[in-house]
Amino acid sequence: MRRQTATSGINPAGSSRALRLDPFSLPISFHAHDARADGFVRQVELDRERVVLRRAVRGMNMALRLRVSDFLGVALRSVKDGRMLMLAHRDPSLNIPLCVTADDDEIAVAWQVWSDIFALPMLQDAAREPAPRRRRRNAIRARRPKFLVRRRAGDLRSPAMIYRDEREIIARN
Template sequence: MRRQTATSGSNPAGSSRSTRLDPLSLPVRFDAHDTRADGGVRQVELHRERVVLRRAINGMRMAVNISVSDFRGIALRETGETQLLVLIHRDPSLNIPLCESADRAEIAAAWQGWSEIFGLPQLQDGESFEPAPRRRRRNAIRWRRPRFLIRRRVGDA
């Protein structure tokens, strides 16, 4: 079995042809469609614990390292006659296409496989994604002053 990388000759994820990345052959590197990136393409590296996105915007190259646990899950999207599996993130620009096919049995098997490999839930497209709750900042100065000084009033100079 050949590795599915950008140079191996397999279809890149996001192309118009049927694509399928194998979850058992991680790590894998491929090119994906990105409208904001220079050239309309970004490089994606998938590992079991992390995802690395590399792209250039206006000549400035960047690499974004994201933990797999930061993703919400694996979503199944209906696109006409084909179905698409996408690794869903809170930020829609960080979503990653994993598999595209017209065969429902193949998509179901891939959906189950990616969900087990990453330990993420299987999501239907259109499920409501509520935003993450805001983290509370108890007291901004708390981390700069000792606890007993927080209780004391500041005197006038």
């Protein structure tokens, strides 16, 4: 297996030329545009099972390791240069460009191939708002102590039992 890099004939994402990554030569390593990163560039390592995004933000280097199954699918999106094929994530800042071209036949074939390789669905448009944040699983723990969560709450609707006119056993000293 050989590795593709930005200097091996593959145009980096965000360049003025069309981007075409070869899906049959995975793993691929290339540079993509990132609006939040220093220098507006991030390094992407793409494999069949995982994606590694490396970038520096305010001088702090970071690497995000994501499974391919964490992505929503392979999405087709219209851009000013033509059409863009991307690996769509729930967080739009983690989308990964795969192919940018104006040729409809080429983009249709690439869309099917990338979808088959990653075993992800083909999505029509990835230009949408991020999904709302999921509810935390332990939200109740912040409200009640653990032993109170285990205890069964009393029933306030029924009155407490009161015993009158009966002999009681009282322990006296």
